[in-house]
Amino acid sequence: xxxxxxxxxxxxxxxxxxxxxxxxxxxxxxxxxxxxxxxxxxxxxxxxxxxxxxxxxxxxxxxxxxxxxxxxxxxxxxxxxxxxxxxxxxxxxxxxxxxxxxxxxx
Numbered sequence: 001x002x003x004x005x006x007x008x009x010x011x012x013x014x015x016x017x018x019x020x021x022x023x024x025x026x027x028x029x030x031x032x033x034x035x036x037x038x039x040x041x042x043x044x045x046x047x048x049x050x051x052x053x054x055x056x057x058x059x060x061x062x063x064x065x066x067x068x069x070x071x072x073x074x075x076x077x078x079x080x081x082x083x084x085x086x087x088x089x090x091x092x093x094x095x096x097x098x099x100x101x102x103x104x105x106x
Contacts, residue, residue, distance in 0.1 A: 024080035031077040
């Protein structure tokens with residue numbers, strides 16, 4: 001995935017917070033390192049360095065989307081504090097099932 005530039009010539013972010021949150025949602029382990037998040041993004045076809053992921057996770061931490069904990073001298077574990085938003089077609093399907101007889105509460 002290539003990055004575009006804004007009017008000032010700076011690189012625009014091409015990976016959304018939602019894409020990063022989806023990595024946490026799809027992985028079996030709820031606590032991930034920045035390199036693990038970068039690997040997860042690659043599986044979705046998005047390239048981002050572990051350093052870039054770390055910077056984004058710091059920004060997302062400031063927005064209360066993720067939390068972090070130091071796991072040692074250099075290791076940091078991250079986890080999502082919110083779920084990713086569903087894309088519109090998936091949300092419509094979920095709403096339709098919720099309104100139909102297929103949806104049952106446990």
